[in-house]
Amino acid sequence: MKKIGVFFLALCVTGAVAQVRPSAKPNVIVIVSDDAGYVDFGCYGGRQIPTPNIDAIAKQGVRFTDAYVSASVCAPSRAGILTGRYQQRFGFEHNTSSVLAPGYQQTDVGMDPTEKTIGNEMQSNGYRTIAIGKWHQGDEEKHFPLNRGFDEFYGFTGGHRDFFAYKGKRTMEHALYNNKVVVPENEISYLTDMLTDRATSFITENKARPFFMYLSYNAVHTPMNARKDLMERFSNIPDSGRRAYAAMMTSLDDGVGKVMATLKQNNLDKNTLVIFINDNGGATVNSSDNGPLRGMKGSKWEGGIRVAMMMQWPGHIAAGKTDSRPVSALDILPTAIAAGNGKQKGTKKLDGLNLLPYLNAGNKKEPHKALYWRRGVAAAMRAGNWKLIRIKEKDSLKNVLLFDLSKDISETKNLAAKYPAKVKEMLGSLVRWEKGLDQPHWYSAYGDYNQIMKHRMETTGRDMERMYP
Structure with a gap:
């Protein structure tokens, strides 16, 4: 009887240990929207265009009112997100162009290959990685996502492309890649939906191991290509540009909803850190709305650099919180590493910082002095x-x-x-x-x-x- 008692005691102790054992590494998904207006999301005051799925991330986590990107235009902003460093530290100050500084060639236009990306860091910490959507970090082979820390890539290398198939010639920067294979234009339906489909399939394919996803939508960047059925849904909006914008935003929000639903279907929703951020302020040419913020994309006014940003991670980030402290897109990389108890493998000092400690109850410190x-x-x-x-x-x-x-x-x-x-x-x-x-x-x-x-x-x-x- 004593032996049986000891045996059951051991089982109880073992069970107790198993219950407090740290869970598996969380998955991390970073979702980036493109050129959206600050108040075009419901959780930031938008009323004209419903965004229930994006709003749900804020409802189930934290919404930052004073979140900033490191640049007011697409390419350098993304360089900051991807490296956690001010992109000017490695010469990526402007959108990619052919106006070269002395000593540089066109092949140098893109993210410096010596910089470690969030893909590199997550790979080094045991994650399967994928980049989906807009890249805009250079067109050379050395800049290609598969050579920059991502195991898989499904997207295009340029700064924009049509959402529907091109009927005539298109450049290689506008080509849609499935890893290194170019997807024929006759197989392209509507790009936002296709990017979402690849994201959901990747989640299902990798549900048994930790993964990192950089889901970089090109919605709602120009060209203003919207699905006809969604244009009809917003027939009450008289301005055709704003109507197309609303339809494109709806495709984006529907996509985010499908990604979140797929996490739940695979029992991954509670073990996934999701970060949503817009890449810069609303553009002057896409009918976006920055509300009270002065200025638009391209400027240093608040409307150019302050963006929508929210995070959810059940059990780690309290739900329904609003945080008014200034935070940065540069914080995404170190926060992602920290979520998985990882270590930075790159040797260069990061400008971003891990936001998780600042989201603990009672921590009122400012993450950034400036x-x-x-x-x-x-x-x-x-x-x-x-x-x-x-x-x-x-x-x-x-x-x-x-x-x-x-x-x-x-x-x-x-x-x-x-x-x-x-x-x-x-x-x-x-x-x-x-x-x-x-x-x-x-x-x-x-x-x-x-x-x-x-x-x-x-x-x-x-x-x-x-x-x-």
């Missing part, structure tokens, strides 16, 4: 509620703007003359940050003039900004 931006002659920083924009013209400082975002989220009152000491302090911080940057390896195809004009106090409204792309 956030910085620069693209050409326009640079900016945020420290606390202070926001500074600095414009250089012909190597001289011609324009400095200072705003108190706690009182003026729409950046209507330039306080630079009223608070010269704050301006001096922030300009000094900005210059110190710039000392750690590389010179751009290529330049914007639009030049500096548009950046100068875009940040004039008198430049207001979509039509005015559209004059300076």
